[in-house]
Amino acid sequence: MDYVQTLIMAFISVVIVNNLVLTKFLGICPYLGVSGRLDMAFGMGMAVTFVITLSGTLTWMLDFYVLSNSALAVYGLGVTRYVCFILVIAGAVQLVEMYMRKFFPPLYESFGIFLPLITTNCAILGLCLFLRIWEVNTLVKAVVMSFGAGIGFTLAICIMAGIRESLRTADVPNTLKGAPITLITAGLLSLAFMAFSGMIK
Amino acid sequence: MRSIKHFIEQSWLLITAAFLCGLLLALTNAALEPRIQRIEIGEMYDKMKSLMPQADKFEKVIPQAEIAGNPTDVYEAIDKNKQVLGFSFVGTGYGFADQIKLVIAVNADASKLLGFDVLYSNETPGFGSRMTENWFRQQFVDAPTGTLELIKSGQADKEKDQILALSGATVTSTAVVNIFNNHIGALKKLLKEKGLIQ
Amino acid sequence: MAAEVNEINLGRTFTAGIWEQNPVFRLLLGMCPTLAVTAAVKPALTMSLCVTFVLLCSNISVSLMRNLLKPHLRILMFTLMIATFVTIADLFLKAYAPDMSRALGPYVALIIVNCIIIGRAEACASKNNLIVSITDALGMSVGFTFALCVLSSVRELLGAGTIFGYPVLSNGWFTPWLSISLPGGAFLTLGLLLGLINVITKRNK
Numbered sequence: 001m002d003y004v005q006t007l008i009m010a011f012i013s014v015v016i017v018n019n020l021v022l023t024k025f026l027g028i029c030p031y032l033g034v035s036g037r038l039d040m041a042f043g044m045g046m047a048v049t050f051v052i053t054l055s056g057t058l059t060w061m062l063d064f065y066v067l068s069n070s071a072l073a074v075y076g077l078g079v080t081r082y083v084c085f086i087l088v089i090a091g092a093v094q095l096v097e098m099y100m101r102k103f104f105p106p107l108y109e110s111f112g113i114f115l116p117l118i119t120t121n122c123a124i125l126g127l128c129l130f131l132r133i134w135e136v137n138t139l140v141k142a143v144v145m146s147f148g149a150g151i152g153f154t155l156a157i158c159i160m161a162g163i164r165e166s167l168r169t170a171d172v173p174n175t176l177k178g179a180p181i182t183l184i185t186a187g188l189l190s191l192a193f194m195a196f197s198g199m200i201k
Numbered sequence: 202m203r204s205i206k207h208f209i210e211q212s213w214l215l216i217t218a219a220f221l222c223g224l225l226l227a228l229t230n231a232a233l234e235p236r237i238q239r240i241e242i243g244e245m246y247d248k249m250k251s252l253m254p255q256a257d258k259f260e261k262v263i264p265q266a267e268i269a270g271n272p273t274d275v276y277e278a279i280d281k282n283k284q285v286l287g288f289s290f291v292g293t294g295y296g297f298a299d300q301i302k303l304v305i306a307v308n309a310d311a312s313k314l315l316g317f318d319v320l321y322s323n324e325t326p327g328f329g330s331r332m333t334e335n336w337f338r339q340q341f342v343d344a345p346t347g348t349l350e351l352i353k354s355g356q357a358d359k360e361k362d363q364i365l366a367l368s369g370a371t372v373t374s375t376a377v378v379n380i381f382n383n384h385i386g387a388l389k390k391l392l393k394e395k396g397l398i399q
Numbered sequence: 400m401a402a403e404v405n406e407i408n409l410g411r412t413f414t415a416g417i418w419e420q421n422p423v424f425r426l427l428l429g430m431c432p433t434l435a436v437t438a439a440v441k442p443a444l445t446m447s448l449c450v451t452f453v454l455l456c457s458n459i460s461v462s463l464m465r466n467l468l469k470p471h472l473r474i475l476m477f478t479l480m481i482a483t484f485v486t487i488a489d490l491f492l493k494a495y496a497p498d499m500s501r502a503l504g505p506y507v508a509l510i511i512v513n514c515i516i517i518g519r520a521e522a523c524a525s526k527n528n529l530i531v532s533i534t535d536a537l538g539m540s541v542g543f544t545f546a547l548c549v550l551s552s553v554r555e556l557l558g559a560g561t562i563f564g565y566p567v568l569s570n571g572w573f574t575p576w577l578s579i580s581l582p583g584g585a586f587l588t589l590g591l592l593l594g595l596i597n598v599i600t601k602r603n604k
Contacts, residue, residue: 018299023582028430029514079230079490082508083222083482090478120512122431129505134300175597176590179427183590191583197297197372214467215476222483229487233494240497321501327577 007144014148017197020123021156022190024130027123031157032182034114041161042154043111049150051118052127054096055089056146059128060136062088085128093119123153159189245304248318249289252306253278256286266290266391269383277397278306285309288392291320294380297372299323303380307346311389311398314381316342329373337374340364346385351378409534416538423546424596428514433547434585435506440563443551444544445499449488449507451540454516455533456484461524462532468525477520478511485511515539554579554588 020026027048034044062084067077097115100108118124127149136142163185172181249259256278263275271293278286289306301322306315316338324330331337341349345362351374352363359365366374392398422428432450436442460480461468468476489507492500500507510516519539524532552562558580560566560573578584 025431025435025582025585026509028434029428032427032430076227076230076234079226079486080223082486082489082511083226083479086478086482086511087475090475120514120517122509122512125512126431126505126509129508133505173594175601176594180590180594180597183586183593187583187586187588187590189583190586191578191581194581194583211469212472214464214469215472215479218476218479222479225483226486229490233490236494237490240494244497325577325581327575327580 007141010141011144011148014145015152015155016193019152019156019193020127020130020149021153022186022193024126025122026126027121027153030114030117030121031153031160031186032179035157035160035164035182038158038161038165041157044114045150045154045157047111047114048118048121048123048153049147051089051093051096051115052124052150052153053143053146055092055124056127056131056149057139057143058088058092059085060131060142060146061139063128063132064139086125089124089128090119123149156189160185163189245291245320248304248320249276249278249306252289252304252316252318253286255280257281259289262288262397263391263395266388268292268387268391275388275391287315288388288397289315290384290388292317292380292384294376294383296322296376297324297329297370301373301376301380303377305381305384307385307388309398311346311392314341314344314346314385317377317381324373325370328367328370331367331370332373332377337365337367341381346389348386349378349381351375409531412531412534413538413541416535416540417542417545420539421542421546422515422539423543423550424593426515426518428518429543430589431509432506432513433550434582434589436503437547437551437554437585438558438580439502439555439561440548440551442499442502443547445492445496446503446506447540447544447547449485449492450510450513450515450543451536452488453481453484453510454519454536454540457481457516457520458524458532458536459529461520462527462529465525465527473525474517474521477517481516481520482511515543550588550592553592554584558584 014020018024021028021031030044030048035041063081067081067084093115097108100115127146131142131145134145136145160182164182167181167185176184246259250256257280259276259278261274262277265272266275268275268290269292273291273293275288275290277288280286287306287308288311289304292303292305294301294303299322301324302320303317304320305317307313308315318338319333322330322332324332341364343361344364347362350360350363351366352359353366353371364374364378389398416422418425420426423430423433429450432446436446457477457480461477464476485508488510489500492503492507519535523535527535555562556567557576558578560575576584579588
C-alpha cells in the first residue's frame, strides 16, 4: 500500500506540482502553436502523452541498464547519453508513426500529423533528463512519471486552449494579439499552479 | 529486401559520421573526465571541511549506507592526531518543488549535531533559499541528535532541540528538519551496529 | 560585380539574424531555454555562449557535407551531430564552470532539440556554402544573445536588484519583485516584451 501511495504521489507531483510546461518551461513551442482550438489541443496532448510514455520508458531502461549500472559503464559510456536518448526518441517516434499509418488509419488521421513535430519537442528529451535528476530508481515509477508528464502537458494545453478560445471574442489590444497574450496567459496560469507547490512532502 | 549494396549506399555517411562523433566524444571525455571528477568530489569535501574545520582527512567508512531509503556514503572525519572528530554524510529530502541535498555532520559519539551545509537545492529565491543563512544553520549546531521540532514563533529561551522556521518558508523549513529526523536516528543505529560508536 | 552582390548578401544575412529574423522575438524559436535560464544575466550569457558554439559547429559541418546528404536521412544526421556538439559543450561547462553547469542544469542538453539549430541547419546550412552558413550562424547567435540579455537584465534587475551579481538598485527604496524570478514572471516578461517589439515595428512601418 505504501508503494502504491508513493506511485500516486509521484504521479500527482509530475502532473500538477512540477507540471512540465508551466514550471519547467518544456514543450513551449507546440504549446504556443497548437493551443488555438480545444480539439487540436487535445489531439496534441494525447500524441505527446503516448510518445512521452514510450520514450521515457525506453530511455530510462537504456540509461539504467546499459549506460549507468552495467558492466560497460566503467568504459565511460555515460558520455554518449544525450546522443543515445535523442536517437532512441527519434527512432521510436518514427516507428510509431509508420505503424500507426499502416494499421490504425483513423487514429493516424486524428493525431498522427503531430508526431513528427513532437520529436524535437523539448518536453520529451526534457522528461528523460528529469527522470535522471529526480533519481527514479524503478521501472514502474519511470513509466508512471512519464505518463504523468504527458497528462500534465495535456492538462496545461487544454486549459490554455479553452482560455484562448474565449480570448478570441475578448478585446485584446492589437499589439498583444497572438503570441504575447498567450504568453501572458501562460504566466498567470503558472502563478496559479504555484499554489500546488508543497503539496507533496 | 533490397541488397546490402543499396543499404550501404544510402547510409555510409550516417555510419561514418556516427563513428567520428563517437571518437570525438571519447576524446573529449578522456581529456576532461579527471577534472570533472575532481570538481564533483571536491565540493562535498569542501562542505564537510567547513563543518569540521580541524579535520585532516575524511575516510569513507560505510559506502552506500541505506539510511532513510536513499543509499549514501558515510564519512569519518579524522584530525591530525588520528582522533575521530565526527561523521558526515549527504541527506536527501524533498523541498518546495525540488530535491534538497544537505551535507550533515555529527560529533564523534553521535550525541550532538555539528550543523549542515546545502549541497543542492532549488527553493524559492528570497524565501526557502534563505535556509543557507547563518542564523538558521546555527540553530542546528550543538543540537541534540534526537528528534528536532519545528516552531513557528521565536522565543529567546527555546529548547536546544527546537528549530525556528524561516518566515514565509514553512515548507522548506519543514523539509530541512524532516531530513534530519529521517536520517539521524537511522545513522546512529547504523553506526552502533558497525561498532563505530558506543 | 558578383563580389559586391555577395558582400551585400552576407551583410544582410548577418543583420537579419539580429533584428528582422531574431530567433526569439520574431521567429519564436528556442523558447524553452529563453524562459528557463533568464532569471539572471550570468546563466543567460553562458547559455548563449553554448548555443553560439553549437550553432557554429553545426552549420559548419552541415555546410561541408551538404552535397553528400541523403534526403530522408538528413534529419537523423543533423540530430546526431548536434547531439555530439552539445555533449562536448556540456562536458566543457562541467569541467571549467561547474557552478554555471549546475545553474543551467538539464537545459544545456535541451539545446539538442532547440528549434533554432535544427531550423538553421535545414533552412540555411544545407543549401548554402561555408561562408554564408558561418555568417548566418553568427547573426542568429548575436540575435539570440541580444534577446536573452534583454530578457535576463529585466528579470534580474527587477527580481533581485542586481545585474550579473553586482547590486545596482539598493535595498533601501527598492523592494525586489520576487515573482519575476519565478516561472510565471518569465512568461509575463517575454509576453510583454513581444508586445513592445510589436509596437516598435508597427511604428517603424
